[in-house]
Amino acid sequence: MxxxxxxxxxxxxxxxxxxxxxxxxxxxxxxxxxxxxxxxxxxxxxxxxxxxxxxxxxxxxxxxxxxxxxxxxxxxxxxxxxxxxxxxxxxxxxxxxxxxxxxxxxxxxxxxxxxLDTTPIGIRNTTMGIIEFLQNNKNYLVELTGNAGMNNSAIRNFIRDTVYGGSWPSLDQGVISAAGLSGDLKIQICYNNEVFKDNIINNENAIIYASSVEGKGKDNWGTNLIYNPTDNQWYTGKTTIYVMNHSWKEVSDLMSANNWKPVEYTE
Ligand SMILES: [Zn+2]
Missing domain, CATH: 3.30.1300.80 (Pantoate--beta-alanine Ligase; Chain: A,domain 2)
Structure with a gap:
């Protein structure tokens, strides 16, 4: 062939x-x-x-x-x-x-x-636990937060980015509309820098609030929705309250002075 x-x-x-x-x-x-x-x-x-x-x-x-x-x-x-x-x-x-x-x-x-517990109390407990850990293990401070001091913004951003993956947990839309507000409000936290001078770590110095604005600089820490950890309710009011570097005592005084009311809301 x-x-x-x-x-x-x-x-x-x-x-x-x-x-x-x-x-x-x-x-x-x-x-x-x-x-x-x-x-x-x-x-x-x-x-x-x-x-x-x-x-x-x-x-x-x-x-x-x-x-x-x-x-x-x-x-x-x-x-x-x-x-x-x-x-x-x-x-x-x-x-x-x-x-x-x-x-x-x-x-x-x-x-x-x-x-992770992403309820307001869960976020507060996580934040305070991490602050307490950093307080007792200062060698981690710079490595984790990029800041040598117990800086509110640095620790807050660290918790947002590393623990919550870059964004704070969203607040339930039901609470937002019951408060007469709108938008995607995030549950955020700040604490009083002064506590570190006295070495006091406690929940009284952590303020849980909701805002769509990231807390940067003095003017952006204002909110119209704050969580009251003593009665586990969100409070709202027409007067914006600035939470940065205030203790819970100062914030709750401002809330009552400005006639803030609990948000009427059932899940
Ligand atoms: Zn890698």
Missing amino acids: RKQKKRGFTLIELIVVIAILVALLLILVPRLTGFTSTAAEVQCRQTRQKVMEMVKAYEIKGEPVSITDLLANKDDEYFISTPQCSSGGKLTALEIKGVVTFIKCSIHGSNVANN
């Missing part, structure tokens, strides 16, 4: 193939660049997740381990290779028992374990 002679490419076919390849490259290159950064982010998140899962696994096994030890792969005990971010981000682990546990990448952000 005679073998059929193989036919090569004609010049036209070659030009068409090259043109298609060039077109594909032009499309693929930019997409590939974007994809690389996404892949690194996914890798980083999965690494952090794996460490979290290991913490849980040891807990279930009845042999709780430190998340910091796991992340550092202390004595090469936990992983074949030490968990790393492929983009070279620095991974920091922090566990504040009973409050929050998280691993933060300096490039890709954080993921937080345990189910």
Whole structure:
């Protein structure tokens, strides 16, 4: 039998193939660049997740381990290779028992374990727990908040970005409309800087309020919706109250002086 002679490419076919390849490259290159950064982010998140899962696994096994030890792969005990971010981000682990546990990448952000309580009281307790932790572990202060002092804004932004993933939890729309307000109001917190002079950490100095405006600078800390932690109700009034650096006592005095009323609302 005679073998059929193989036919090569004609010049036209070659030009068409090259043109298609060039077109594909032009499309693929930019997409590939974007994809690389996404892949690194996914890798980083999965690494952090794996460490979290290991913490849980040891807990279930009845042999709780430190998340910091796991992340550092202390004595090469936990992983074949030490968990790393492929983009070279620095991974920091922090566990504040009973409050929050998280691993933060300096490039890709954080993921937080345990189910966070996002009610006003839950946010206050989380914030105060973290403040107390930082107060007792000053070596974490700069690393976590980027600020050497117990600075209201720095700690507040740290809690917003690292613990709540970049945005404060939204307030129930029912409360917002019952208060005669509108928009996507976020539950936020601030505390009195003065407490750190006296070394007093307590809930009396944490003010929970709702606003769509981020608290930056003196004029933006005003609100018309404040949570009263003594009777667990939201209060509202026509006069804006500035919460920055006030104690709960000062704020509640202002609320009654300005005839603020509880928001009539049932869930
Ligand atoms: Zn990373």
